[in-house]
Amino acid sequence: MTALTINGSTRLYGIVGDPIAQVKTPELMNAFFQQNGINAVCVPLQVTAATFESSLRGIMALANVAGLVITVPHKVRACALADTLSAQAQRVGAVNVLRRDAQGGWLGDMFDGAGLVAGLQAEGFTLRGQRVKQLGAGGSGAAVAFALLEAGVAALTLCDPNGDAAQALVDRINTHYPNGPARVSTSPADLDGIDLLINCSPVGMQPGEGLPAPFTAFSPALQVVDIIMHPPETPLIARARVRRAAGRLTAGR
């Protein structure tokens, strides 16, 4: 691996969010660029909500910017800045990447869910035919839900403290998939009759937070996933690990 060098011809990628200090995208992308001899660099871009559209439009006007990764809290608002949206971005209603296309326009896409599914499959998790309970029906939850359905889960039940948000996501899914492929519904935050529990809520990120729901017993066969990246082990995963039912992965939220 050669050292990362930046010169006047270097093309730019940015990871856009606020806060930004926690992101791992620059390390991951820059290692890829180095390993593949690509003269490009990814840098953190701390864009506040107050200046989101004007800052993004200014950055997108830079002639040497090739692409942007979008993270919290901007994934929904970034949709409006794309000239074209992928089918997945349209379904989810959010983007996690904006890429300049060959004509100079900007394509928005959403890989959060596909990335999670690919990671879970690489780690040996079973998805096809599984009954899944998903906690959290926000932006990340929407991306994950659509990806789980495309991965062939048999049933998906959504639970969110904001019951309207959970029902809205169910409706959104049913609009896009009126004939299946899976049963989709809202449900309480329990562990009855499920094979996989996935937390897409933010509960567990802040120090001192406990479980996203008052779970007591995890069956040894239950697969447990938390998409939170920090802390490395959330209270949910710690509890599940004790019960010998734990696995975890992250979806880059």
Next chain:
Amino acid sequence: MTALTINGSTRLYGIVGDPIAQVKTPELMNAFFQQNGINAVCVPLQVTAATFESSLRGIMALANVAGLVITVPHKVRACALADTLSAQAQRVGAVNVLRRDAQGGWLGDMFDGAGLVAGLQAEGFTLRGQRVKQLGAGGSGAAVAFALLEAGVAALTLCDPNGDAAQALVDRINTHYPNGPARVSTSPADLDGIDLLINCSPVGMQPGEGLPAPFTAFSPALQVVDIIMHPPETPLIARARVRRAAGRLTAGR
């Protein structure tokens, strides 16, 4: 020296220009950051004239941008984006840096001339008391002229194909320094009665260009400076070197 690494906490500096591929600022600044253990990175930002103000304002709104270096063709327009201008930037009417101050405002400053003078002095050039002929009275020329005066040259004569530009810079200098410190005037592009010739015009950058004026004989004692960075040896410097009168430095244009 540790390797350059970029993470979510890395602070950003940009070099703003169009074209941008030729700039050396990222290599220079990033080597400095590495050597001093500073978690910051400088990247090229190709900002076109058509989107200058909106792009710059968008970039300046990023919470993790600490400073910008401004180069061709934006040094004059960038003045209007600063909240405060240094005395030197006000005199020259252009900035080559914008820096975020402790209160979050943006300070514009102009170091092109001071950088050139420091470089010349480090290379053993004599400035104090010298009679100087300067070719070129544009933005870079203005920065250099003020810096030469502050370095104590005895006389400065300005020559530009645009005679109005040369006279305007003389007037500007006389406004700021009504009582000296040096004689300042316009003059033809000859070598009569001077100790130092400095080219601040762009003539010599493009392949096939010749001398910025039809000079024939260089005296061995004449000091010759060209602020053009590319090519490494301009026709002017090549001619002067043959005449055993050459030195050269660059001002980062």
